[in-house]
Amino acid sequence: MNVGNLFPIGTVVTVKDANKxxxxxxxxxxxxxKRYDYIAVLxxxxxxxxxxxxLFNHDDVVKVEYLGYMNAEYQxxxxxxxxxxxxVDAEKK
Incomplete structure (x- = not known):
């Protein structure tokens, strides 16, 4: 997972096999x-x-309904x- 592709906090998504x-x-x-890309609530x-x-991964997202707030601090x-x-990944090798 490329960290640069992570959605910001507050992003609302639809995830595979989820009803909400x-x-x-x-x-x-x-x-x-096990590390996941995201932790979320309904x-x-x-x-x-x-x-x-x-808990789910970026690949599980099928639709972004709202993209969370991104400012200079987030960047x-x-x-x-x-x-x-x-x-962290280098230490695991």
Whole structure:
């Protein structure tokens, strides 16, 4: 996954095999040793319980319904994240 392609927080998407839209609330979460591209909650409900949090990858997105906010601060975050992920991937080799 190219970090530069990650959707920003607040993006609302439709995901394969999902009955409802989801809003991205975080990027690159890990669960049971596996890294995902996104963590999301149902839209428009938002966070209700920890059992209603969804993990998925960029390839699972079939439609972007709303693109989240991106400003200069987000661009810096994305650049920093890209560097961090390169270092993490290099350590795994």
């Amino acid at each position: 839209s989801m809003m991205i609330i975080g990027v690159l979460p890990e669960n049971d040793g 839209y428009p409900e938002g966070y209700l319980t920890e059992k209603q949090i969804y 810096v975050f994305r650049q920093d994240l890209e560097q961090i992920m390169k270092e």
